Amino acid sequence: MANELGVKIFRQEATFIAGATKPSQLPKISLPQVAFVGKSNVGKSSLINTICRRKNLARVSHTPGRTRQINFFLIAEKLVIVDLPGYGFAKVPSKEKQNWEKLILHYLQNSPNLKLVNLLIDARRGIKENDLKVMQLLHLYDKQIQLVFTKADKVKLKEGLKEEVKNYLASLGYLLCNVVLSSSKNGVGAKELQLSLAQYVK
Numbered sequence: 115m116a117n118e119l120g121v122k123i124f125r126q127e128a129t130f131i132a133g134a135t136k137p138s139q140l141p142k143i144s145l146p147q148v149a150f151v152g153k154s155n156v157g158k159s160s161l162i163n164t165i166c167r168r169k170n171l172a173r174v175s176h177t178p179g180r181t182r183q184i185n186f187f188l189i190a191e192k193l194v195i196v197d198l199p200g201y202g203f204a205k206v207p208s209k210e211k212q213n214w215e216k217l218i219l220h221y222l223q224n225s226p227n228l229k230l231v232n233l234l235i236d237a238r239r240g241i242k243e244n245d246l247k248v249m250q251l252l253h254l255y256d257k258q259i260q261l262v263f264t265k266a267d268k269v270k271l272k273e274g275l276k277e278e279v280k281n282y283l284a285s286l287g288y289l290l291c292n293v294v295l296s297s298s299k300n301g302v303g304a305k306e307l308q309l310s311l312a313q314y315v316k
């Protein structure tokens with residue numbers, strides 16, 4: 115449904131359906147799922163809110179690392195957006211980091227309906243070591259990714275960046291990875307993202 119019709123689902127109801135802090139709390143969902151992951155403070159909550167045209171669906175937190183659970187949002191009863199907890203927050207104790215890994219691993223291993231993982235990268239900072247680790251992990255579990263640069267309003271992005279990043283990702287084994295530039299401040303990339311998610315709706 116990668117067309118205007120598909121985008122319409124984001125004008126319909128969006129509701130929080132479940133939150134999980136441990137594997138046993140993960141809901142069993144047969145609908146297609148699309149996930150969002152990135153470093154704490156990358157702008158993930160803002161972007162989910164922008165895509166879903168809601169102010170407060172995903173909480174925009176000014177305390178990085180506070181949202182330590184996987185949140186599931188149902189869109190138009192057709193698609194599930196999965197908000198994975200942020201990583202790379204320096205003040206998080208190692209025990210909590212291990213719990214993050216355990217939960218994410220369990221989710222990745224047990225989610226055949228997870229169609230796409232949007233990996234968010236702060237456009238001002240670029241791809242960092244822990245982003246690469248997450249990319250490798252997703253590759254290991256055969257998950258398709260889409261790379262999304264956030265806060266594009268804050269920097270002047272150089273020409274040819276998308277191609278450069280695509281080539282880089284191809285060298286890591288991601289041959290068909292889409293790259294999107296986005297901003298929750300001015301809405302750049304929102305429609306492209308909506309279209310990319312809607313294609314998984316049956």
Ligand code: GDP
Pocket residue numbers: 152153154155156157158159160161173174175176178179200264265266267268296297298299300
């Ligand atoms: P999360 O921790 O990844 O969920 O990030 P948030 O959505 O809570 O955003 C973290 C901070 O970045 C907040 O202060 C937001 O207002 C800011 N922010 C998020 N998206 C954008 C954006 O597109 N442009 C700008 N300039 N700031 C943003």
